[in-house]
Structure formats: structure tokens, C-alpha cells
Amino acid sequence: MQRREFLQGVAASTLALTLAAKIPATPRRAKVLVVGAGLSGMAAALELKNAGFEVIVLEGDSRPGGRVHTLREPFSDGLYAEAGAGRIPSTHDLTLKYVRQFNLQLAPFYPASGAEVYYIKGKRQRVDAAHPLDMSKVALSLTAAERRIGISKWEAKYMDGAQREVGRVSSRDWPSQAVLKAYGSISIQDFLRAQGASDDAIEMLVSGYQSEAALDFLRDLASHQAPMLSKIVGGNDLLPRAFAAKLSEQIIYGAKVVRMEQTGEHVKVSFIQGGMTRTQEADYIICAIPFTILRSIEVSPAFSEEKRLAIESMTYGAVSRVFLQTHTKFWTKEGNTGFATVDRAMEIWNPTWNQSGNRGLLMAYAYEHLAREIAAQTPADRVTTMLHYFDQVHPGVKDNFEVGASWVWEEQPFTKGAYCVYQPGELSTILPAAMRPEKRILFAGEHCSSHPAWMQGALESGLRAAETIQHAN
Ligand SMILES: Cc1cc2nc3c(=O)[nH]c(=O)nc-3n(C[C@H](O)[C@H](O)[C@H](O)COP(=O)(O)OP(=O)(O)OC[C@H]3O[C@@H](n4cnc5c(N)ncnc54)[C@H](O)[C@@H]3O)c2cc1C
Incomplete structure (x- = not known):
């Protein structure tokens, strides 16, 4: 089947239909292997553990959380900024449910007052409640x-x-x-x-x-557009870390999965750990890794044609972030928030507006072609390029600059992209095919959800996979 036929030929389906998908039952207390300790995998694992299933989570990296990753190095004074998930909308009930369950504290994402800078076609304007943007100066x-x-x-x-x-x-x-x-x-x-x-x-x-x-x-x-956007005080990675603490006996770190196999009533996963190939057998697999990675994992017997095409065709967006630490939060002298709107494929954030101390961090959140341009530079050049640009947006960055860092999602070995971006026609074709179980292998992850590119979507998909296994047993 060619991609074009696939896009034209698969009937439209909703998540509700996919939820009804049947998986085989198991006559004994089921054992589940979860591949990936991101939010989707850990939400599934915790749910199943609490329901009395035997669960093992195989995580390739040395940390949990995948795309929820807070950077604390090389910054000073305990400053931190997000490489991945930054904002929690007040409408994301699942994310907020877990934030509450783990007693994490929230802060608003944006400061309540201060001027935002607009930098468009080389012209800079400070905009606040008293000074609206002068559109006659926007070229x-x-x-x-x-x-x-x-x-x-x-x-x-x-x-x-x-x-x-x-x-x-x-x-x-x-x-x-x-x-x-x-x-x-x-x-x-x-x-x-x-x-x-x-x-x-x-x-x-x-x-x-x-x-x-x-x-x-x-x-x-x-x-x-939710009424309120928040972030977790201390860093958003406190959320996956809280999950991981509850699953400390279940998660195996440094376990890179390379093969998944189904034979009759069993599944088998091979993974490389410390240079050795090991295996684990179970009744089900929940595959909670991005399709960018699943593409290079051996599967036996091969997945259905629809699943294979969904895995191969799914588009992932590019995101690169560049962080600049400054000696002071100098922008506050002018009454600015540090956030800015610019005419490039980029957002400018100030993650440190509510972090104590004199120092601050400004962050470039670059998308797509700009993210790829940044990715093509050396780490030192990424910082230098952004330093020059930021100095026009927030004059004084160069004088205050101390240390820089960058994070490119396309070059992360366990992600190879930022998040799934559905193209025209794909939400009725690739999404249902991506979600559908393949016998004893179930799929979770932001890409298999009603909220792609959000923690909410990852959590929802993990709970759905756990629910499907519970339902069958
Ligand atoms: C730049 C960026 C900005 C974002 N902004 C927001 C935001 O503001 N708000 C929000 O709610 N969400 C945001 N998100 C989305 C959110 O981070 C994701 O939806 C969510 O974290 C994805 O979780 P997941 O479990 O689907 O995948 P992941 O987090 O990618 O987890 C997959 C796990 O599998 C592991 N793995 C991969 N391959 C293997 C292998 N072969 N063997 C074993 N383990 C493997 C990985 O190491 C990882 O831990 C953002 C994401 C990015 C990248």
C-alpha cells in the first residue's frame, strides 16, 4: 500500500472507535513491558501497577521524563529552564490532576505585569497596557x-x-x-x-x-488560549520524577530496546544494557516511544501495513532552544517582562521571572526551518548567533551575558524530533492507525492522542493503553 492510497483509503475513525479495539486476554496475572519512561509510559505503568499487574518499564536514557526535561546546567545560582514542555493550560485536567496528586506547586507562566517587546523588521517597541503596539511602525x-x-x-x-x-x-x-x-x-x-x-x-x-x-x-x-497557563515551581521535570519515584522498582534505566517480538500468547523485548543484549518476556507490550525511534526497531512478525505506514509517515516538528544566562535581569530596569514577539519562527521567553537572585535566563524557542538552521550550527555558534539577535531585542544582553547553552530535539538519540505534527488528511488516517493495537502490542505517546504535542496527550494515551489491558483482563 502506498502512502497516498493509505491517506485516501482508511475510513475516518475517532478515538472512541479505537478504544473499542480488542486485544487478546491472558488467563493468568498479566505481565506488561512498557517501552519508554516518558509521561505516557509511566502513566500506563503506574495505573497498571496500582491495579495489581506486574510491570517493567524499559528506558533507554539514564533519566525519566523524555520530552519533559528541565535544564539546570550550566546555569548558576540554581536557575533552570525547560528544554521541552513549558506550559500547562488550565484546561488540561489530566496534567493538573497529577500535579495535584504529587503535591507539586504551580506558578503562572507569564508575569502579571510589565512590558513585552515587539521586534519586527528591525524595529523595536515596548508594549504594555498603557502603550499599545503602534501598528504604523510595523513594516x-x-x-x-x-x-x-x-x-x-x-x-x-x-x-x-x-x-x-x-x-x-x-x-x-x-x-x-x-x-x-x-x-x-x-x-x-x-x-x-x-x-x-x-x-x-x-x-x-x-x-x-x-x-x-x-x-x-x-x-x-x-x-x-486556556484561561491560564502555568508551570511547575522548581522545574516541570518534577512531574515525571514524581512518577518515577513511584515506579522506582519497575523502571530499568539505560535499557535501549532494539527488538519486539510476538509469539502466540507471549511477547518478547530485546534491549541493550551496558553493552549486553538482554531479553524480557511478558503478556503485553506498551510501546510508548516516538515513531521516529520505532522506525529503527526490529519487529517480528511485521506490523500491519497501516501501522507500518503510520510509523514511517508521521511528521515530527523541529525545535531548537538556545539559553542565555545574564549577570542581572537588566530588562526589568526598563519595566520589561523579558518575553518578546518577533517576526521569526521563534518565541522569546524569560523562564526566570519568578526565580530568585539577580541573574536571569532568556530563551529562544525556535521552530521548524529556524530550528534546523540553529541545529546545523556548532553549539558555540548557536549561542553567539542568538546573543547578537537578542541584543537587538533586549539591548544589554551582550554586556550582561555570562554563559549559554542549546538543546536541539532532532539530535536527541531517544526522540529525534520535537513532537508529532499532523498534516492535512492525517487525523482521519494516520492517527487511528497509530493508535490501534497490534495484537499484544499497544501504543501510547503524545502522537497517539487527542492532544498531540502536550503532556495531556501523553498522559491520556498511557491511561488508555492501561485501560485497554485492564478491560481485556
Ligand atoms: C520543545 C517542546 C515543547 C513542548 N511544550 C509543551 C508544553 O508547553 N506543554 C505541554 O504540556 N507539553 C509540551 N510538550 C509536549 C510534551 O513534552 C510531550 O507531549 C510529552 O512529554 C511526550 O511524552 P511521551 O511519553 O509521549 O514521549 P517521551 O517523553 O518522548 O517519552 C518516551 C521515552 O521513551 C524513551 N525511549 C525512546 N526510545 C527508546 C528505546 N529504544 N528504548 C527504551 N526507551 C526509549 C525516551 O528516552 C523517553 O524517555 C513539548 C514538547 C517539546 C519537545
Whole structure:
């Protein structure tokens, strides 16, 4: 089956249908091997452990959490910043449920006051409640309405209605036939163009994700538009670490899975640990690793054609982050938050606005083509390039600079990409194929969920896999 036939030929399906997928039962107390100690794998493992199943988690890395990773080195004074998951929307009930369960403390993601900097076409403006953005100084080629309402209102103008409609679909019904029909087969760029958006406004709105399905983009936007965005005090990795502490006897670290096998009523996983190949047998596997990695794992017997195509075709976005530590939080002297909006495929964050001490960190969150450009540089050049750019956005960075760091998701050996980005047509084809169990092998991970690219999606998919096993037994 070719990719094109696959995209045309598989019937549309919702998560609810996939949930109904049957897996074989086991006559004894079932043993489950979970591949990957990211949030999806650990949510599944903890659920099954608590339900009395025997569980082993094989993790290739030396730490839990996968794409929830807080960087504390090489920063001074206990400063930290996120390499991966940064924001928790107030609508993400599962993520918040676990935050509460593990007694973790939340802080707002953005400071309540201060000016944000806009840096567009080489012109810098400070914007706060008293000083709105002066659109006459924004040298973008815009429609009269875009110029009149200002950049912060563009999302609402072009996407509010659609985003609400898409955001309302429950996880169980995702993606409903109605939203698939309306937004599933068009790219976000074409969707915005059809709404009358100018090319420059589209460029600013899509942050490099030009070919993403409008439906995927709008679902993501619905999370971003939650009433409140938070982060975990001390670092978001405290969440996976809390899971890992509950699973300390179940997780085997440094165990890189290289082969999965199903024979009759059993499954077998081979993994490399300390240079030795070892095996574990069980009744089920929950495969909770990104498809970028699954592509190079040997599977016997081969997966179904649909699954194989889903694994091979899934698109992963590129993200690179660059961190600059400064001697002081000098931007506060001008009354700025440290956050900035720029005309590149990049967000600028200040992760340290609520961290104590004089020093601060500014962070570049680069997407797609810009992320790949950054990835192609040496680590030292990434920092130097961003230092020059940031000095225009926040003049004074160079004078205050102490140490820099970068993190490129495409070069991480256990991830090889940032997160799944569904392309037009794929939410009715690749998503259901990705989620469907292959006999005794079940699949979890943000890519198999109603919230791709969010911790919520990872947790939901893990619980779904655990529920399927519990249901069958
Ligand atoms: C740049 C970035 C920004 C993000 N921003 C946000 C955000 O603001 N808010 C939010 O909620 N979410 C965000 N996310 C998404 C969130 O981090 C992910 O959805 C979630 O962490 C994915 O969990 P997972 O279990 O699906 O996969 P992973 O976290 O990737 O876990 C998979 C695990 O499997 C392991 N593994 C891989 N291969 C093997 C192998 N062969 N053998 C054994 N183990 C293996 C890996 O080491 C890893 O621990 C972001 C992600 C990124 C990358």
C-alpha cells in the first residue's frame, strides 16, 4: 500500500472507535513491558501497577521524563529552564490532576505585569497596557483591518470561532466527523488565506508550521488560549520524577530496546544494557516511544501495513532552544517582562521571572526551518548567533551575558524530533492507525492522542493503553 492510497483509503475513525479495539486476554496475572519512561509510559505503568499487574518499564536514557526535561546546567545560582514542555493550560485536567496528586506547586507562566517587546523588521517597541503596539511602525505588508486591530487580535479575528469549535470536541470523540470535515484536510496556511489573512500575518501566526493540518493547529491553539497557563515551581521535570519515584522498582534505566517480538500468547523485548543484549518476556507490550525511534526497531512478525505506514509517515516538528544566562535581569530596569514577539519562527521567553537572585535566563524557542538552521550550527555558534539577535531585542544582553547553552530535539538519540505534527488528511488516517493495537502490542505517546504535542496527550494515551489491558483482563 502506498502512502497516498493509505491517506485516501482508511475510513475516518475517532478515538472512541479505537478504544473499542480488542486485544487478546491472558488467563493468568498479566505481565506488561512498557517501552519508554516518558509521561505516557509511566502513566500506563503506574495505573497498571496500582491495579495489581506486574510491570517493567524499559528506558533507554539514564533519566525519566523524555520530552519533559528541565535544564539546570550550566546555569548558576540554581536557575533552570525547560528544554521541552513549558506550559500547562488550565484546561488540561489530566496534567493538573497529577500535579495535584504529587503535591507539586504551580506558578503562572507569564508575569502579571510589565512590558513585552515587539521586534519586527528591525524595529523595536515596548508594549504594555498603557502603550499599545503602534501598528504604523510595523513594516509588514498587511490588510487595513489587520493594521487597525493590531497583531494581538489576529488570532481572534481569523481563528476564534474555529478554535472554539475544535477545542470543544472531547478527547473521546477526537477528531469528530464535523471538525474533520471542516478543518481536517486543509493546511493552516490555506485556512488562514481563505479567511482573508495577508501573507505577512500568516507568517507571523503559523510560526513556521505552514503545512500543518488546520485541525491540528486549531486544537493546539485551543490549549494555548486556556484561561491560564502555568508551570511547575522548581522545574516541570518534577512531574515525571514524581512518577518515577513511584515506579522506582519497575523502571530499568539505560535499557535501549532494539527488538519486539510476538509469539502466540507471549511477547518478547530485546534491549541493550551496558553493552549486553538482554531479553524480557511478558503478556503485553506498551510501546510508548516516538515513531521516529520505532522506525529503527526490529519487529517480528511485521506490523500491519497501516501501522507500518503510520510509523514511517508521521511528521515530527523541529525545535531548537538556545539559553542565555545574564549577570542581572537588566530588562526589568526598563519595566520589561523579558518575553518578546518577533517576526521569526521563534518565541522569546524569560523562564526566570519568578526565580530568585539577580541573574536571569532568556530563551529562544525556535521552530521548524529556524530550528534546523540553529541545529546545523556548532553549539558555540548557536549561542553567539542568538546573543547578537537578542541584543537587538533586549539591548544589554551582550554586556550582561555570562554563559549559554542549546538543546536541539532532532539530535536527541531517544526522540529525534520535537513532537508529532499532523498534516492535512492525517487525523482521519494516520492517527487511528497509530493508535490501534497490534495484537499484544499497544501504543501510547503524545502522537497517539487527542492532544498531540502536550503532556495531556501523553498522559491520556498511557491511561488508555492501561485501560485497554485492564478491560481485556
Ligand atoms: C520543545 C517542546 C515543547 C513542548 N511544550 C509543551 C508544553 O508547553 N506543554 C505541554 O504540556 N507539553 C509540551 N510538550 C509536549 C510534551 O513534552 C510531550 O507531549 C510529552 O512529554 C511526550 O511524552 P511521551 O511519553 O509521549 O514521549 P517521551 O517523553 O518522548 O517519552 C518516551 C521515552 O521513551 C524513551 N525511549 C525512546 N526510545 C527508546 C528505546 N529504544 N528504548 C527504551 N526507551 C526509549 C525516551 O528516552 C523517553 O524517555 C513539548 C514538547 C517539546 C519537545
